Amino acid sequence: DTGVSQDPRHKITKRGQNVTFRCDPISEHNRLYWYRQTLGQGPEFLTYFQNEAQLEKSRLLSDRFSAERPKGSFSTLEIQRTEQGDSAMYLCASSTEQGADYGYTFGSGTRLTVV
Amino acid sequence: GDSVTQMEGPVTLSEEAFLTINCTYTATGYPSLFWYVQYPGEGLQLLLKATKADDKGSNKGFEATYRKETTSFHLEKGSVQVSDSAVYFCALSERANAGKSTFGDGTTLTVKP
Numbered sequence: 532d533t534g535v536s537q538d539p540r541h542k543i544t545k546r547g548q549n550v551t552f553r554c555d556p557i558s559e560h561n562r563l564y565w566y567r568q569t570l571g572q573g574p575e576f577l578t579y580f581q582n583e584a585q586l587e588k589s590r591l592l593s594d595r596f597s598a599e600r601p602k603g604s605f606s607t608l609e610i611q612r613t614e615q616g617d618s619a620m621y622l623c624a625s626s627t628e629q630g631a632d633y634g635y636t637f638g639s640g641t642r643l644t645v646v
Numbered sequence: 647g648d649s650v651t652q653m654e655g656p657v658t659l660s661e662e663a664f665l666t667i668n669c670t671y672t673a674t675g676y677p678s679l680f681w682y683v684q685y686p687g688e689g690l691q692l693l694l695k696a697t698k699a700d701d702k703g704s705n706k707g708f709e710a711t712y713r714k715e716t717t718s719f720h721l722e723k724g725s726v727q728v729s730d731s732a733v734y735f736c737a738l739s740e741r742a743n744a745g746k747s748t749f750g751d752g753t754t755l756t757v758k759p
Contacts, residue, residue, distance in 0.1 A: 535689075562745060573650075573735050573749030574690070586744065622689055630745035632697050634680050637689035 537623050537638035544613055544645055551609045552641045556625030563606050564635065565598060567591065568620040580606060581628075613645045648673045648743075652736050652750035659726055659757050667721040667753045669710075669736035677738035679703075679712055679719040680747070684733045693721075693734070726757045 536555040544550050556563045561582050566574035577596070578588045582603035592598075595613075600606040610617055620642050624635035653668040671677065678697045682690040694703035699714035708723045719736060736750040 537689075564746070571751065573737070573751050574747075576746050576748075579744065579746060581744070587746070624690075626745055628745075631739045631741040631743070632678050632695075634678075634682075634692040634695050634739070635690075635747065637682075637691065639687075639689045 535623055535625050535636050535638035537621075537641050539641055540639060541642045542644070544643070546615060546645055547612055549609065549611045550613060550643065551607055552621055552623075552643075554606045554608070554623030554625075554638060555604075556606070556623070557636055558604075560625035560627055560630075560636070561603065562626045562628060562630055563600055564624045564626075565606070565608050566622040566624065568622055568640070569618075574622055577608075610643075613643075615645045618643055618645045648677070648738060648740065648748040650736050650738055650748055650750035652734075652753050654753070656754040656756060659755070661728055661757055661759050662725045663757075665721070665723040665726045665730075665755065667734055667736075667755070669719045669721065669750060671717050671719065671736070671738050673717075673738055673740060675740045675742050677740045679710070680737045680739065681708070681710055681719070681721050682735045682737060682749075684735065684752070686732075690735060726755070728757045728759055731755055731757050 564579040565577040568574045580600040620640045623638045681693040694705040696703040696712035733752045739747045
């Protein structure tokens with residue numbers, strides 16, 4: 532297993548464009564989380580999936596953000612009509628259902644720059 | 647709600663110095679506690695964890711003890727190396743919150759030769 536993979540590593544987009552990020556979790560992990568990290572801060576929770584079900588979304592996740600996890604495998608995070616405030620590192624993490632005790636495996640992140 | 651407070655950085659040490667990074671937390675339940683490390687340009691890596699009071703997590707020479715009475719989980723290492731230069735995040739997670747984690751803002755450590 533190669534760990535958690537995220538694609539792309541970097542994305543530069545113009546304000547108002549749509550972007551989509553992909554995350555491939557560890558195959559036996561049924562939980563998948565998206566976090567956002569801005570400079571000088573710790574990761575902030577956005578949303579999580581258990582298998583294919585999206586069970587919780589943070590208030591940080593405006594209606595321009597949508598996430599999917601079809602078939603409980605990879606996940607995508609789409610941001611529509613990007614704004615400069617969306618510039619951040621978007622981190623994906625996966626875990627088993629015991630993740631609360633054992634912690635996450637994170638991907639390397641997708642760094643989004645909105646110009 | 648849950649929160650994690652870390653000592654502010656940056657922290658600059660000479661090689662072989664003793665390291666302490668303070669972390670305190672507030673939680674509604676009985677959380678598990680974690681330290682993650684982030685090297686430049688990379689995602690976070692789990693460094694160590696503790697799931698109950700008085701547990702000591704350890705890895706790569708780093709240690710932290712879960713202190714319920716002081717709601718703390720301070721990170722220590724007896725002799726740091728240049729390769730330990732990174733950002734360190736304290737975090738907590740509660741089973742009742744489906745394993746969602748709350749992170750501190752991170753402490754940047756720079757070790758000079």
